[in-house]
Amino acid sequence: GQQLNQSPQSMFIQEGEDVSMNCTSSSIFNTWLWYKQDPGEGPVLLIALYKAGELTSNGRLTAQFGITRKDSFLNISASIPSDVGIYFCAGSTSGTYKYIFGTGTRLKVLA
Amino acid sequence: DGGITQSPKYLFRKEGQNVTLSCEQNLNHDAMYWYRQDPGQGLRLIYYSQIVNDFQKGDIAEGYSVSREKKESFPLTVTSAQKNPTAFYLCASSMAIGTNQPQHFGDGTRLSIL
Numbered sequence: 001g002q003q004l005n006q007s008p009q010s011m012f013i014q015e016g017e018d019v020s021m022n023c024t025s026s027s028i029f030n031t032w033l034w035y036k037q038d039p040g041e042g043p044v045l046l047i048a049l050y051k052a053g054e055l056t057s058n059g060r061l062t063a064q065f066g067i068t069r070k071d072s073f074l075n076i077s078a079s080i081p082s083d084v085g086i087y088f089c090a091g092s093t094s095g096t097y098k099y100i101f102g103t104g105t106r107l108k109v110l111a
Numbered sequence: 112d113g114g115i116t117q118s119p120k121y122l123f124r125k126e127g128q129n130v131t132l133s134c135e136q137n138l139n140h141d142a143m144y145w146y147r148q149d150p151g152q153g154l155r156l157i158y159y160s161q162i163v164n165d166f167q168k169g170d171i172a173e174g175y176s177v178s179r180e181k182k183e184s185f186p187l188t189v190t191s192a193q194k195n196p197t198a199f200y201l202c203a204s205s206m207a208i209g210t211n212q213p214q215h216f217g218d219g220t221r222l223s224i225l
Contacts (some may be wrong), residue, residue, distance in 0.1 A: 004153070006153075030211060031211040033213050033214075035216075040218075040219070040221070041218050041219065042115075042117075042201050042203075042216035042217050042218045042219050043154075043201070043216045044216070045213050045214075045215060048213045050211065088153065088154070090214075092211055098156065099214060100153075101146075101153035101154040102153055103151065103152060103153045104151075104153065
């Protein structure tokens with residue numbers, strides 16, 4: 001099945017730094033979702049985006065729905081140790097059951 | 112608490128054995144899904160169900176079977192035909208299919224081969 005290209009694959013950052021990651025697709029999507037997964041647990045929904053150009057925040061997290069509708073971005077400001085985990089993007093076209101998931105960005109925060 | 116409950120957390124399968132993974136939700140969601148997660152890969156869809164007594168194959172359905180006899184429950188059976196079953200299995204649900212509703216996940220079942 002198709003998968004999204006998510007980058008970077010992994011990153012080490014210092015506590016307090018800002019983090020950026022992105023997701024790109026060859027297909028146009030109508031919905032973008034961002035999830036965080038901790039080890040041994042299921043993904044937890046962070047942000048949902050439904051409109052091109054939309055910018056949505058959830059605490060220190062901000063995500064954007066790319067204008068081309070083929071990409072999305074997630075930023076984390078002032079990272080803290082509990083931000084450690086894998087961040088997944090997922091995209092869907094209108095009226096379909098199917099979300100395509102990215103391969104994840106593994107974030108490690110150095111205290 | 113409202114949510115999705117998967118059990119067991121860990122499961123071991125012997126060669127030639129079928130095993131069943133449980134998924135129960137009390138969110139009153141119509142749609143339910145099963146995904147497989149392997150290290151370094153994204154989630155791959157095994158089966159999904161839009162309503163009771165109806166389900167459809169996803170991208171990697173071979174070696175798996177499901178049932179949807181109740182709205183709240185969507186068990187997954189990993190059959191002996193699945194030759195590489197070791198993975199982390201995730202169940203998800205959403206309000207309805209076709210409406211771009213976000214999917215919400217359970218905490219997963221890790222299946223290993225003895």
